[in-house]
Amino acid sequence: MLIFELSRPGRHSKGLSPHAAPGQGAIPEKHLRAQPPLLPEVSELDVVRHYTGLSQKNFSIDTHFYPLGSCTMKYNPRACNALAMLPQFLARHPAAPDDTGQGFLECMFELQELLKEVTGMEAVSLAPMAGAQGEFAGVAMIRAYHDSRGDAGRREILVPDAAHGTNPASAVMCGYTVREIATDAEGNVDIAALGSAVGPHTAGLMLTNPSTLGVFERGILEMGTIVHDAGGLLYYDGANLNAILGEVRPGDMGFDVIHINLHKTFSTPHGGGGPGAGPVGVNARLAPFLPLPLVAEAKGAYRLLGDADRPLSIGRLGAQLGNAGVLLRAYIYARMLGLEGMRRVAAFATLNANYLMAELRKAGFELAFPRRRASHEFLITLQGLKQRTGVTAMDVAKRLLDKGAHAPTTYFPLMVPECLLIEPTETESKRTLDAFVAAMKEILAEASENPALLKNAPHTTPVRRLDDVKAAREPRLTWKSP
């Protein structure tokens, strides 16, 4: 039920109603609305019960194991929340003069510095408000760089076929055409195919490493040389940074520009659409093009840099400095961990993934890349199970909800049939991982004994199997009062 359906004419919460503020009446009569807005008319108790009820239906990281591959759903430490919610941060107006917000700006400056160090890049901008916006900014900088040199013939971006769908989308948004590069049988980018694809038309290569197949691109240095020798730039999609945090730096791998998903690797709350934070990092030759604002420090004083300081910048991506609350949480998380803690994040994320992969293999699941070590995530394919029993990856995913675990990512990457992409993250205990393996074993047995049980799953959730075909074919995106 929607809160609009609870609405009764005249019902309201007097104590929470807005009071006439000083200065009201300053808006000219002709700009005032004639009709009140169509907001639900409900009591305070109606609101509290409605949203508490919704929150109880949530399947979330606070309630359940959430091994959603490529999304890095890890626990969000409460300390980050508590500190980012200090009234001095919350009440600060984003357009307040720099000299009244030195503490906030210092935090943001230090976050820029931390991210530079942990990624091996020369400069960082915190402006992008999501991973996809970071990608857009990164590719826009690649374009600005080539254009600034009069190298206008470079109109093609190379993207491996296993890439996140946002990679080709970002390239097209920046006016590029996209060429797909194949993957070899071991899950690496096909280096021969890359070599024959590059040329004077190549603007750059977008790469995730470890890749979406959950393996480290071993030929990364050679790939970098191939792209650079052709005059192209190397873009790092930071979605999988969790696997190598503090251990391997994109800058050292030869990347020219990167984006980082702070809401993944730096553990800020996400899922359900945000808010995100997708800072971009660059090496020296791309630094002039970074999006604004940047935070600068001189003699212990911090200030925001604007157009006058950075005339070659690709510009602003929003009115203010990114999603400030998310940036603060990520900063606190990074400071709590320190470099040593970040290395432990990478080590335990990788250990947990490899433990889970080994246990699931023992339990009879088929790995998509059985000869490869997992990074922080891995792929199983249920193609064999589907052929034997008719049970699909989606059925297994839905049944997992009944067993108390959120489903892994399903049907991505597209090249692996009936796949589950599983990422346990470093924040889960062995006990949780063992419980997941036990649930998967049970489901495997159920698939042979009683496939209908899986076909109709989930059975215990507030809503049962949703008709996603109907939802896609006949979407109803608005509600109207009957």
Add this chain to the structure above:
Amino acid sequence: MTTPDNLKYTKTHEWVKAEADGTLTVGITFHAQDMLGDVVFLQPPEVGRTLRKGEECAVIESVKAAADIYAPVSGEVVAANQELADKPEKVNQDPYAAWMFRIKPADPGELGALLDAAAYQEVAEADKH
């Protein structure tokens, strides 16, 4: 029969049928719709558009993925199956009846370069592993 013998195929999972009037009818294979799952959206090419062999010319979306459909040969689009836009489920129900567009080939010889049923079956099998 999931790969009819009377059709030609592409590595990108289109089927092609030679019509008596010299035009070619194009759709996607049983294997392609099986991999995609329930199809929810389809956008055929505009009639009159000139295509190059291998060019992306139509879009298909399922609950799992969005994919491109490629021109199997060069030529001009002479018809598009608008019914599929309203009833995309027909692609799953009978992929070899659910044609997407008809193309008048610029070079009829290009048809000979397409895969036969046995060769396509190998492509589809390799895809499953």
